[in-house]
Each structure stands twice: as C-alpha cells, then as structure tokens.
Amino acid sequence: MVELPIHEILSATSASLVSGDAERVCRGCVIDSRLVREGSIFVAFPGERVDGNDFARAAIEAGAGAVALTREPAPELVALAAERGCAVLAIEDGEEFLLALAHAWRRRLACTVVGITGSIGKTTTKDMVAAVLGTTYRVHATSGNYNNLIGMPLTILSAPADTQVLVLEMGMNSLGEIERLSRCAEPSLAVITKIGTSHIGMLGSRENIARAKMEIVLGMRSAPEGAPAPKTGAAPVLVLPADDDFFPFMCERARAERDDISIVRAGASSDCAYRMGAVALDADGHPHFTAGLPKGAALEVALSTTGAQSVSNAILAIAVGDLMGVGAQDMASALSELAITGRRQEIRRARSGARVIDDSYNASPESMAAALDLLELLPATGSRIAVLGEIGELGDEAPRLHALVGAYAAAKKPDYLVCVGADGARDMAAAARLMGLSDDAVLELPDVDAAIERLAGAFRADDVVLVKGSRFVGLDRLVEEVC
Numbered sequence: 001m002v003e004l005p006i007h008e009i010l011s012a013t014s015a016s017l018v019s020g021d022a023e024r025v026c027r028g029c030v031i032d033s034r035l036v037r038e039g040s041i042f043v044a045f046p047g048e049r050v051d052g053n054d055f056a057r058a059a060i061e062a063g064a065g066a067v068a069l070t071r072e073p074a075p076e077l078v079a080l081a082a083e084r085g086c087a088v089l090a091i092e093d094g095e096e097f098l099l100a101l102a103h104a105w106r107r108r109l110a111c112t113v114v115g116i117t118g119s120i121g122k123t124t125t126k127d128m129v130a131a132v133l134g135t136t137y138r139v140h141a142t143s144g145n146y147n148n149l150i151g152m153p154l155t156i157l158s159a160p161a162d163t164q165v166l167v168l169e170m171g172m173n174s175l176g177e178i179e180r181l182s183r184c185a186e187p188s189l190a191v192i193t194k195i196g197t198s199h200i201g202m203l204g205s206r207e208n209i210a211r212a213k214m215e216i217v218l219g220m221r222s223a224p225e226g227a228p229a230p231k232t233g234a235a236p237v238l239v240l241p242a243d244d245d246f247f248p249f250m251c252e253r254a255r256a257e258r259d260d261i262s263i264v265r266a267g268a269s270s271d272c273a274y275r276m277g278a279v280a281l282d283a284d285g286h287p288h289f290t291a292g293l294p295k296g297a298a299l300e301v302a303l304s305t306t307g308a309q310s311v312s313n314a315i316l317a318i319a320v321g322d323l324m325g326v327g328a329q330d331m332a333s334a335l336s337e338l339a340i341t342g343r344r345q346e347i348r349r350a351r352s353g354a355r356v357i358d359d360s361y362n363a364s365p366e367s368m369a370a371a372l373d374l375l376e377l378l379p380a381t382g383s384r385i386a387v388l389g390e391i392g393e394l395g396d397e398a399p400r401l402h403a404l405v406g407a408y409a410a411a412k413k414p415d416y417l418v419c420v421g422a423d424g425a426r427d428m429a430a431a432a433r434l435m436g437l438s439d440d441a442v443l444e445l446p447d448v449d450a451a452i453e454r455l456a457g458a459f460r461a462d463d464v465v466l467v468k469g470s471r472f473v474g475l476d477r478l479v480e481e482v483c
Contacts, residue, residue, distance in 0.1 A: 389469015
C-alpha cells in the first residue's frame with residue numbers, strides 16, 4: 001500500500017501543510033475513520049448527511065499519520081494532532097486529492113495497469129482478467145465494484161509495492177469521469193466490454209455512452225520499464241468487442257484520439273484475433289466453448305460462471321491473458337475455478353429446494369435479456385419464474401426500455417412473471433401481457449416488502465426462479481428470505 005512521507009504527498013497533490021512534521025512517513029489511505037491504522041492518511045469527504053471532517057478527531061486518536069481536511073480545523077484539533085504526531089493537511093477537493101495521490105503511487109509501482117470499462121460485464125470481466133493474470137503475475141485488482149472517482153484511487157493506493165499487474169475497473173456517471181480515471185491510472189492495456197444503455201438517462205444516447213467509455217484511451221501509456229508488457233510491443237493495447245454494433249465507432253474514436261494504440265479484436269467473427277466458438281450450457285448453466293487464439297491455436301474452456309453472455313467476458317479476459325504471455329492451460333484453469341463478485345447470476349438453493357438465479361446486484365435492459373436467456377435454458381421440471389425489478393438511470397427512455405424488457409420476457413415464455421416496483425414495473429407487465437402472457441401469469445408488486453410477503457413461501461422444489469433488478473429495488477432481500 002501507499003507509503004510516502006508528508007513532503008512527497010504535498011508535492012504530488014495540491015494539499016498544503018497546516019501543521020506537522022513533513023518528514024513523517026504515512027502508510028495506507030482511508031476515507032472511513034473506523035479503518036484508520038497506525039500511520040494512515042485519512043481523507044475527509046463532506047457529504048449530504050455525514051461530513052468526514054467531523055471524524056478527524058477519531059482518526060487522529062486511532063493513530064492516523066495525516067488527516068486531509070476540506071474545512072479549517074479548530075485550534076484544539078490542531079493541538080491534538082501535534083500531541084499525537086499527526087500532520088494536518090488542507091485540501092480543496094477530496095476526489096482531486098485522492099486522484100493525484102493515487103497517480104503518484106501508481107508512478108512508483110513498476111507495474112502494468114489493465115483498465116476495464118463498459119456498460120455491462122465489466123466487474124465479471126475484471127474478475128476474470130485478475131484470475132487469468134494471477135496465474136503468472138502478482139496481481140492487485142479492484143475489490144467488488146470500487147470503480148468510481150473515489151473507489152479506483154483507493155484501489156491503487158492499497159496496491160502492494162511489489163505489484164506486477166494492477167487490474168482496475170472504471171465506471172462513470174457522466175462524460176469526463178473515465179478520462180480522469182484513466183489519466184490517474186495510466187493503463188497500458190484497456191478493455192471495453194460492451195456499449196449498452198446503462199446511464200442513458202444521464203448521457204442521453206448510446207453514442208454518448210460510447211464516447212464516455214472511449215475516454216479510457218486518453219490516459220493510456222506504454223508499460224513502465226521493468227513491468228510486464230503486452231507481447232504486441234511497446235504501444236498501448238486496446239481490446240474491443242468486435243461484435244458490438246459500436247465497434248466501428250470505437251475504432252474511429254480511438255484512432256482520432258491516439259495514433260499510438262494497437263487495437264485487438266475479440267468476438268465471434270472469423271476476423272477476430274481471439275474468437276469464441278459455439279457455446280453449450282450444462283445443466284447448471286455453466287458454459288463450455290472453444291476459444292480461438294492467434295496462429296490457429298485453440299483452447300477448450302469450461303467456465304465456473306453461468307449464462308452464455310459470460311463467454312463474451314471470458315474471450316476478452318483470454319485476449320488480455322494471451323497478450324500478457326499467460327499460458328493457455330493456465331487461463332483455462334483460472335476461468336474454470338473463478339469465484340466472481342457475488343449476486344451476478346449466482347445459482348443458489350432456496351430452502352424449499354428451488355434453484356434461484358440470484359442476479360439481484362444490478363440491472364440494465366441488456367443484462368435483463370441475458371438473465372432471461374439463462375432462465376429459459378436451464379432445465380426445469382417445475383415452473384420457470386422471473387422476478388424482475390425496475391431498472392434505474394434510464395431517464396426519458398425508461399418507459400420504452402422497460403416495455404422492451406417485458407416484451408422480451410414474454411417471448412421467453414416463463415410460467416410466471418413478477419414485476420416489482422412502480423412505473424417501470426407496470427410498463428414491463430403491460431408489455432408482457434400485450435405480447436401474449438396471460439393475466440394469470442403476470443403479477444405486479446409495488447416493492448420488495450410486498451414481494452417477500454407474496455413470494456417467500458411460494459417456490460416449489462422443482463422450480464427455477466430468476467431474481468433480477470436494479471440495486472435500489474432491493475431484491476437481494478427476497479433472495480436472502482427464500483435461501
């Protein structure tokens with residue numbers, strides 16, 4: 001983890017020293033005073049309900065080496081800091097401070113950075129890439145989905161000094177955010193998973209979403225001396241999904257922004273450097289497929305993840321692994337044993353014996369469709385039941401996209417469709433009925449509490465149940481109630 005003296009922290013950031021010894025060495029960086037350890041840098045973030053500055057005293061008493069504050073400290077706080085040997089820093093913006101500090105630590109690490117973004121599948125792809133590269137290198141990766149302007153810098157700052165490869169997930173809510181993340185992390189190899197409709201309510205169109213994702217190229221640079229480098233050479237490498245309808249746009253944007261980036265194609269088409277063959281699912285929904293590698297090599301892959309859509313994530317991870325010199329069998333073994341970040345098409349057993357596809361972590365129209373595909377394909381002697389919650393961040397497109405999900409659900413012909421939420425749930429249910437599901441097969445419930453009350457004891461041992469919705473709907477509570 002980050003280990004720097006105060007004077008180097010000041011040099012790397014726009015912070016100023018209010019009090020304390022500039023030679024004091026700090027180790028580790030946190031934004032929660034409860035996580036402070038001896039020598040930690042505590043960064044105060046003012047929020048709507050909680051102001052981190054109010055916890056500076058607790059951080060100092062816990063042994064912090066420095067506290068970075070966005071408001072002027074009281075004299076008694078400065079006195080306490082002096083008594084405990086803690087430096088007090090003044091900062092204007094917590095995000096900018098973290099990004100600058102993380103950039104300085106990233107420059108200290110003789111490592112290669114792999115940056116991963118996309119509308120859907122980026123966390124699963126990140127997990128796969130980290131597992132594949134972890135067979136050969138000392139890898140540090142984003143925990144969970146710590147992928148925003150606070151989470152990603154904290155991930156960098158937690159990386160050990162001997163890290164060889166840093167795998168970073170990059171998320172965004174608006175234009176400009178991924179550029180800031182990329183310039184902080186300076187990836188040598190970047191992956192874009194898919195251009196979908198997540199955040200379309202904030203960005204207005206899929207083209208704007210693609211523009212935002214392509215900002216990842218703006219901070220790319222060659223791997224530093226002594227770090228593992230892609231075998232394509234010194235130029236940064238961008239791995240793109242060639243089957244995405246925005247692939248030509250992404251190539252055009254990449255070349256417009258940078259003339260030094262090598263673009264690698266991955267997908268199902270024959271002209272891809274890394275190709276995924278036909279996919280077969282076993283009885284538990286785990287995919288098996290053949291991956292085509294450069295120079296005619298082929299690799300048989302059995303994934304521990306579920307659903308055919310995870311193959312597109314796996315081929316991107318295989319491309320990264322091969323570019324970084326990981327052996328083919330090492331990649332196959334890593335993917336077959338991978339445990340991904342939870343609540344993403346995780347198949348669990350209800351207390352009744354029913355199989356529950358727990359995909360309650362989050363949702364987009366595209367991931368809803370992929371989950372419904374899996375529900376259709378899994379063998380079931382009882383009922384197939386889809387419990388779908390509303391999808392957030394769709395803006396003016398929400399009615400149309402919820403209706404499309406409802407129509408797609410109807411096409412998959414589940415025995416029962418349960419729509420949970422307000423307007424979006426009603427739009428899904430109405431479209432499903434319009435496209436042929438009977439009134440008896442469609443149930444509308446206003447919230448997760450109603451879903452728990454109605455469904456907690458309703459699943460039989462031979463049923464297969466899909467539970468999926470955006471995080472704010474809280475359908476993970478239903479899963480925990482029945483499993």
